[in-house]
Amino acid sequence: MIVKVCGMREPENIRAIEQAGADWMGFIFFPHSARYVTHCPEYLPEQCRRVGVFVNESTENILLKAQEFGLHYIQLHGRETPEQCRKLKTAGLGIVKVFSIARESDLRPVGCYEGICDYFLFDTACSGYGGSGKTFHWDILQAYQAKTPFLLSGGLRPGSLSSLLQFKHEQWAGIDLNSGFETAPGLKDSAAVHTFINQLKQKIQ
Numbered sequence: 001m002i003v004k005v006c007g008m009r010e011p012e013n014i015r016a017i018e019q020a021g022a023d024w025m026g027f028i029f030f031p032h033s034a035r036y037v038t039h040c041p042e043y044l045p046e047q048c049r050r051v052g053v054f055v056n057e058s059t060e061n062i063l064l065k066a067q068e069f070g071l072h073y074i075q076l077h078g079r080e081t082p083e084q085c086r087k088l089k090t091a092g093l094g095i096v097k098v099f100s101i102a103r104e105s106d107l108r109p110v111g112c113y114e115g116i117c118d119y120f121l122f123d124t125a126c127s128g129y130g131g132s133g134k135t136f137h138w139d140i141l142q143a144y145q146a147k148t149p150f151l152l153s154g155g156l157r158p159g160s161l162s163s164l165l166q167f168k169h170e171q172w173a174g175i176d177l178n179s180g181f182e183t184a185p186g187l188k189d190s191a192a193v194h195t196f197i198n199q200l201k202q203k204i205q
């Protein structure tokens with residue numbers, strides 16, 4: 001089970017979340033986000049895969065950030081096309097395409113990205129692009145029949161553990177933690193993340 005912690009930017013907090021056992025760490029390169037990373041932190045995680053989060057950004061700018069931050073994965077939250085995903089993949093980056101989910105029909109576009117992306121991330125549909133702090137009805141994902149593994153996202157918080165333990169899907173590969181574990185935007189409660197990861201990984205590998 002991959003645990004991604006998103007919206008990081010403070011060096012000490014990055015270290016603490018790495019120590020807490022996060023597998024992936026997300027850096028948000030979207031200027032309108034409260035978690036926007038304006039400059040490269042003094043410390044970047046070495047044990048975690050580094051994920052760059054972008055919204056409708058040019059391939060050129062994404063590649064610049066990928067180099068600066070040593071990104072392993074690019075997570076795309078906007079209207080990025082399969083062609084842009086393919087270009088980034090060809091540059092040697094892993095690709096995570098995000099789909100905002102409110103109803104079953106929101107799963108329809110995944111077919112165009114199948115075979116190009118390494119992972120999909122299913123997040124709650126909201127007026128912005130992410131970080132809503134709200135969950136969607138996970139039952140909708142039972143209609144997902146493609147083969148690309150996915151991360152479950154949107155509104156996860158310490159109290160989500162029991163629901164996660166009941167969730168089942170063959171392609172479910174991980175979860176994404178963000179605002180539900182924050183003490184302030186961009187600052188995670190490392191003790192809460194540590195406890196949550198330990199409890200989750202004791203039950204699900």
Ligand SMILES: O=C(O)c1ccccc1NCC(=O)[C@H](O)[C@H](O)COP(=O)(O)O
Pocket residue numbers: 006007026028030033034035053055077123129130131132133134153154155156176177178179180
């Ligand atoms: O978190 C943000 O501020 C954000 C803004 C714009 C695009 C993406 C953003 N977050 C990316 C993520 O992967 C979040 O973890 C995901 O949306 C879930 O967030 P939350 O509902 O707060 O758990």
